[in-house]
Amino acid sequence: MKYDHTEIELRWQDTWDKKNVFLAEVDHSKPKFYCLEMFPYPSGNMHMGHVRNYSIGDAMARFQRMMGKNVLYPMGYDSFGMPAENAAKKERGHPADVTNRNISSIMSDQKRMGYSYDWGRQFATSEVDYYKWNQSMFLDLYEKGLVERRSAPVNWCVDCDTVLANEQVKNNRCWRCGLEVVQRDMSQWFLRMTQYSDELLDSLDQIGFPENVKAMQRNWIGRSKGAEIRFPVEGSNHEIACFTTRPDTIFGVTFLTLSPEHELCPILCSGSSWEDGWLELKDECAKLSEFERINLLKEKKGVFLGRYALNPLSGERIPIYAGNFVVAGYGTGAVMAVPGHDQRDFEFATKYGLEIRTVLEDGSNSNSEESASSAFTGYGPMFGSTRMELDGLAGDEAKSAVISLLESENSGSGKTQYRLRDWLLSRQRFWGTPIPMVHCSSCGTVPVPKEELPVTLPLDLTFSEDQGGNPLASHEKFCSVNCPKCGIEATRETDTMDTFYDSSWYFMRFCDAKNSESPFSRQAVDYWMGDGVDLYIGGIEHAVMHLLYARFFTKATRDMGMNSVGEPFERLVCQGMLNAPAPYCKSCNAEYHVDLDGQSCPSCGDVLGTRSAKMSKSLGNTVSPVEMIDRYGADTVRLFILFGANPEAGMEWSDTAIDSNHRHLVSIIDAFQAPLSFGDSKQNIDNWLLAKGRYNMIRWMQSMENVSLREGVMISHYEMLSDWQWYQRRGGSDRNAALSYMSIWAQMIAPATPHIAEELWMSIGGKGMLANKIAKPEEVTQDDKVLLATETYLKSVIDTSRNLLTLAQRHSDRPLERMVIQTAPSWAQDLASEAVSLSRVGFDFPNSGLDHIKSHPTFTTSEDKGKVMQTWSMITTGAKKKRGKIQTWSEDEKALISIPEMELSILDADRHFIATSLGIKQVDVYEAGLGEDVGGKARFAMPLEPGIAFV
């Protein structure tokens, strides 16, 4: 068969499409499987990262379909967002046009890969039919009290001209453009995600996310339990509230530290000689955020504010400081400093000569040198407190005792603090969902009534690069509206929604994509997402943002009665990085663009080497999927991706490997041609072939089920071929057996390389299409096990012999021509077989084995009692460092041993094959003791390990 991959692939894609084989319908008679990939932002062409993501998903979707599941496998586009807006500015067009162009490009690339999506459910989030539901659910959330408009200091990116959510700020920089963010006080829309902090954190334990993703989310939510303690300020009515996780160290407080931005700072020091110092510190901190804050903040700095507070439990008078290391936005922005038991406070106290007091016993016996340079931050019994009843308490017990004491004296309380903030939803950008609100001078902010939805983005706009701000704000027709409440002239809200809102529920829309009455029907979502999306595949970069928002949204809609799903994603697989070589300078530890390949380092002048680095435009080490599809076909690209590495592992692009994968596919095609010329010639090896096929398929199914795709593909595309080659080498040539093997094989290669699988399936006369065929799980019988063990045994005898032959040949001055194989004597075989039976009933060989053999007829009647005893112990308990054979034989080998004379008959039947494999003229096989003991090799003869001699 000529392998014209383009012709074959396009033909099958067309057939699948015409027969609608991938359309999904609710069907309660089958178990469902929802396979989902993180839908792409349509930035242009499909890149290799997409190909990897979708090849994994498609293999799983196809596999689960074959396993008889009702599979939902949809695709759509996350098409709102800034890049389209920026591109529109460049070409003086409209983002809608840019977006539509990109969507059709990426969609056609996806179709060319042959992914089995239900295209009937496809949508893009920038379509009115989608985003009107964004608005409708926003109003529902508003109704439910989960939407809030409030003025707060927010992160502003000057370059992107918009506010950012907390999750979108990394290292104080904008996640998109990398520019340092600034704080601004603005009135903004928030979703009250913090209402769900505890559930978002606690239910992480129940879901199948990778550990690192769970860790990142836990870290992000950042729940810490402790207490809020109020310290009265001496000589004033003010109190300073401090959050601490260590109330048990309250008697070690020797000062308080406020963040320089803390509202009490000016109150405490204004007009005093300390005011200038505070102002200076505050200015310095504000300036610092404009450049490398992280590096410069290593040094702790603080100023005394000139006032004292009182320890609420001891009444002790303690100084109040402002310190640059106290974060205004966390807790109360004020810290009770315990230098004896907190490293940061220790450093601060050391620098400013403040008292360092120990109030917990350090049981670890650390030496005095260590304690001079660090605080003891562990737990230990309290001592020296002014409240005797607390002394001696440690850990949680101490914490709760202090908390109840504070509560009873009304100077503090137990408190749980979270790092998670509410989701800042509004963006000052055009290309997003308009927030359906109206600002009225007399009614305030008023929601747009549902029946007036959608609030549509105007299309009669052009964009240009010299334009700043949000063009919506200057679009008069859009802005002018009458107040829905009182009817007077009002203005529309011009902020749009964060695009992460769009992707927070798209997976529910996929369940019911054409619904025109509501975002989705409860029945459809409950059916497809009853226990979550069964498999969700995407990049680790969404570990916090998207995955947290989507979990929140699912819980919020559940509580609004829209579904009964608690967690959206039951199992998450994050595919690894796709790497390719890039020029690399070892001494500078820097990677460079491939243009510098073979040249010297631009900064130090050393000769550049290469190193594997993430495929990226900036390094230029990307590979174009379309080019590869043209050259090798979609099937080869898919095989390369799946065989190259397991989904979670990083993988390396390799030109030689994809080439070799392509040749491998050609070998499989060639293998399928062979049976066509076969006739009827039934032999023993045919049964082996069928048994091996069944055995492989079962292992394959297990691997695929676990999403161990590399392992699965190794079995379906590699082991199946080598087993086929072994069959032919062993002289197999039966048409029926071969076709039966091929029919299993074609099914196994279908999930990874579906086009060629269909073609091969058709070529062997298979009925219907593999795309909707249900694979029948096969059983491996006891007979199969013996057949499998037979060939393994034969292979091992040949391998050992080959090794022995080279050694023997070394000591011989003429070519060795004859091989003599002596199998273990029948009494030894019998003992082995008996030992196998005994081991199955848990016989105690170390203790009772000796008695057993001493009274055994084989031993009592034997001429050579020593030999019998030695054999028995080698079988049962082992000798020297080796364990008894009984413990090392596999189940298959045990099955083989239990059949009398089996070894002899296997070897005897295949004398000719052994001879050819070794290049020997003659092979003689007999039982040790029943023929001449050639070379004295009879003594090596053990069950499954015959004595072998060459002459």
Added chain:
RNA sequence: GCAGGGGUACCCGAGCGGUCAAAGGGGCCGGACUUAAGCUCCGGUGGCAAGGCCUUCGUGGGUUCAAAUCCCACCCCCUGCACCA
């Protein structure tokens, strides 16, 4: 600093108490096929005096009759968070 994941033969990578000198792939070497190269097939790929012995799974200790695998300490790499009280 904290958290998560890693370090296995020339390279990639499986194994996670004994069946392990360690699957599979790539590369390399040899043989067969071929006029030849390529393709394909077969074999080899830690060392040696070879049915065995010795050395090896980041480094050093330990547990065990037995350790790549379990425990402890250390070193290195990746990823994320980071003065979070």
